[in-house]
Amino acid sequence: MSFLKNIFKGGEQPVRSYADFWTWFQKNEKAFFRVVKEKRDIHKDFFDKLSPKLNELKDGFYFSTGIFDEHTVKLVLTADGAIKNIPFVEELVKAAPQINGWKFTALKPALDITNVYIKMGGYKFADENIHFYANTSNEFPDEIDITVLHDDLTQKNKDTIINGIYIFLDNFIGELNFATTIDNVNVIGKSEAEKELVPIAKLKDFLKWREKEFIEKYEGIRHNTQNDTYSGLEATLNSGNPVVAIINTDLLNWDSKASHPWIMSVEIKYGGTANNGMPDDKTYQLLDDIEKDILRELKDFDGYLNIGRQTAENTRDIYFACRDFRKPSIVAYSIVQKYSGQVDITYDVYKDKYWQSFERFR
Known part of the structure; x- marks a missing residue:
């Protein structure tokens, strides 16, 4: 009995849920509080303990x-x-209990322009030396494309300045807005400007106006895929193996693509070298089951459109266009967990208002 006591003495239960994590945190919060308040070695005494527990929950x-x-x-x-991880951060903080002396926040909040001041690599990033202007496109009118200018940018320090600008924007407009509202950012020096410069302090108002305009334009738009046309596409890769795709061609010709600006791509790698990279009957059934599981959760009338799939070189890719990014991220992660050990599944969620990712299928 004493041997067993020694094994489990001081042992901690693994973190498997949000509740498990916060139970663990509550047991240690007083020590963590002192570390921060007394400005001790935060990395050693707080972060090095916190990080493994969060990784047990999810990377x-x-x-x-x-x-x-x-x-x-x-x-x-x-x-x-990382777009696909945002919902999990939000859920974890939402599950946090009230702990006296602690304030928990999901994602870096937006700051007032007077509170955003960064020094990096010997350069200053603040409202007085950063400006922007908007770019417009007849081909992609709904994209929010901005050019940001820094007074000190040169070819020599370009990488440092670009990195600093991204950190500045992340703090100024907030992590969620920076990750989800801006489609393209181009950073240049002041001498390269092609339009009238706008103070960076006005960027928040500009983004709010564009987002409101976008929501009003596409609010309520849905697409029923029940009677859509699907096309089978075949080609041969350089390896000599076939690539086969089944694509909803009606969706690819839809004139309201921007109403579903989020793309979810699920990649499934299956074993075996027979069939020139195509799945055998057993594997095909498994791939079909995985796709049906996704379709049960992501329905077209809820704003999740199955664009199609591609199969080649022992890999099946499944594509969805979505009105939001949160539910697809959660569904895809649950699929990864469910089929772990059977096939290797990875996924990504990213913004592509005009579905340029799928031009190769047109």
């Missing part, structure tokens, strides 16, 4: 901490700009 969690006020320490949990 893709990042964090920062600091003093919120005299009696409160803040912990900001972030996805570091």
